[in-house]
Amino acid sequence: DAGVTQSPTHLIKTRGQHVTLRCSPISGHKSVSWYQQVLGQGPQFIFQYYEKEERGRGNFPDRFSARQFPNYSSELNVNALLLGDSALYLCASSLRTGSYEQYFGPGTRLTVT
């Protein structure tokens, strides 16, 4: 079975631009979470979605938004990019909300110049 997939692998954007990152969960998993991992740090929670509804939100500005589609895939959008948004963005899927095991994708490396 395929694991969690993310696209693109790498991305370079300029300050002020907008970016969309995509994630497909493991087949049968209905919950998707997004994390930001700055170099040298542990991942920080951004969002969790289950059945297309936001179920959890971390301490990130409103420039960050996300959504989940009927096929359970998800998009993370970031507006008005700042240099500090440069990071590895990780997507994780789990079977259902309240399922505490999360399985991570390979991540999208975003560089903002």
Place this chain on the structure above:
Amino acid sequence: AQTVTQSQPEMSVQEAETVTLSCTYDTSENNYYLFWYKQPPSRQMILVIRQEAYKQQNATENRFSVNFQKAAKSFSLKISDSQLGDTAMYFCAFIGFGSNYKLTFGKGTLLTVNP
């Protein structure tokens, strides 16, 4: 708010030896899970082992085992018979039943296994 602390930024071990990575956490919740994740240089985060707080028995997965001390809020990972492929960043993570489904991670420990 939950916090997870990994006090060892880097560690090294010789192949075939045993190494223990430390983790402490702080929470007011009584029901929670703890995890160790491994992130090799290829960056895919892999779940290594998990521990339910209500279980007194320490979790074990092949060469990986934990020492869970709930009262001390300590959760260390022991890797036996270390292999070169164990070289990676190791993250300790916490999730509480009332924590809005978010995993809280420590800053990680970079483990290098030397031949």
